[in-house]
Amino acid sequence: MLSLMMCSLLQRSVAAPCPVSNCAMPAAPASAGPYGTYPSLPPPPPRTLSTVPLHPSVPEDAQRSGFVLSASGRLLLPGSIQVTLVLNGSGYVTQCTLNVTFYEVHPDSGELVRALTDTHVVDAAEWVLFDARAPRPCAAGLVGAAVDEAGGWLYYPVVATLTGPTQYNQYGREVARSSQSVLLVRQISLDGSGGSRTVFQQDTSNSNSSVFGNGRLSSSIALSGPVDASAGANASAAFLLLSPYETVSGLVLAVDLSGSGVVRARPVGLGVQATAWAVDQSTSSGTSTYDMYLLYQEGIQYDSNACRELADMFAFQQTPLSLGSYSCSSWWVARDRGAASAAAVATWPISTWTTWTSSAAPPTTKAAAPPGVDVEIVPFTLTTTTWPGPAQLAAGSSLVYLSDVYRCQILELDPTTAAAKVAAGYDGGGAGASGGGGCTRPVCSVFPSDGPATGNRAIASPGRMAADGSGALVFVDETTGRLRRLGPA
Ligand SMILES: *[C@@H]1O[C@H](CO)[C@@H](O)[C@H](O)[C@H]1NC(C)=O
Ligand SMILES: *[C@@H]1O[C@H](CO)[C@@H](O)[C@H](O)[C@H]1NC(C)=O
Ligand SMILES: *[C@@H]1O[C@H](CO)[C@@H](O)[C@H](O)[C@H]1NC(C)=O
């Protein structure tokens, strides 16, 4: 509803100054050859944008907003988790059974290809405390998954939380509430043969022994590299990378997929907390690890010039926007080459668990990176508001996609040259002519249409995004809940 309102407001917005540092893309230079200077080639045809259909064969509980995209473009949607309680003779919870399903959907026809199902039992460690009459005595949540195509597995973390009844004292204050959270990382065979197993399990209720806080995870989940079992002893260790939900600066947690139960801390990027990160599954350096891109938000700031656009736009509204309610931020991207040295990967548990924070250099410089981490700062900055949500990123085919949810655009960034352009969304009406990222007034549409991805074709606010190895991008249209696909360049 908020998005709908925003879009109708945005469609009445006015032309505004451009607060983006890389707005004007330099014209492609004419190339010099032995017989003189050749004119530059005409621009390639624009990429196409289409709606991923969902055929009636796909069950209704398939959640578009949680979609998973593999490197080869396989599309999977999680279903809702079925939870079954096992009670003892007096009605107390002793076990909680989770049924998890991922629906594989054909990316073109939208038909159901297969359903991958997994059943797992979580034992109630303190089952005496879990009364089945409590509201939601067992709940479980999925936040994402990662696909290992070479090995044929889908890996997903799931957190099961058992909650007992709340006890109150005589003054009505809550005094006790038993709960237990278990983090599981499961693997399911991708071919639907039904094989599945637990590769990691940890009780996250006890913050003394768990690095996963209280078991809440963010939705950034990726493999550290290809899981190539055929390489035998020479295979580099593969990890499932997870962000702890709580504010932990400058690192991700890496769960060893060999099932050894080891979690390592992998310092990443620039030693400060990133807003989002994405792994490019098409990159694989000599050490068999993917490159990671991290999105950073400039520290809390209120830049009145950058917000002028918003102010101008709302000057037409009956109730002018209170600019103090929304902040404008600059976002920038760093590329973390997968080949972190062994010294950069700490072993967990470690006695001195500290987050890596640079004191020697401002975090926008390479010198701020943790020792042994190879980081390159992409010389590109996007300035936009944090409303209706922060920018997000996806990576594939050595390209980075950055969403500007305020302008309803997806920008494509070449991290080696920092050239940026609008890849999807209204770009000023001239099919790519406007060049640089985010340089047009915000125009959003609640009526998505298919065809060339730029020019006059407005999109709604993009939500979750993921790119495959060819650089094709799938994203959720936050307004209509549709899945949309931007073809490869
Ligand atoms: C969960 O899966 C098991 C095994 O496939 C099945 O027997 C059971 O009925 C399922 N439960 C629910 C609630 O779907
Ligand atoms: C079930 O658990 C409750 C709580 O611990 C216990 O009081 C009760 O005796 C148990 N019932 C049976 C049949 O084991
Ligand atoms: C965590 O560790 C502290 C200090 O060692 C201890 O006092 C506390 O009881 C522990 N908490 C749990 C839940 O084990």
Ligand SMILES: *[C@@H]1O[C@H](CO)[C@@H](O)[C@H](O)[C@H]1NC(C)=O
């Ligand atoms: C592992 O690497 C060593 C040294 O490079 C090589 O001699 C050996 O053949 C490799 N083994 C496999 C199974 O690839």
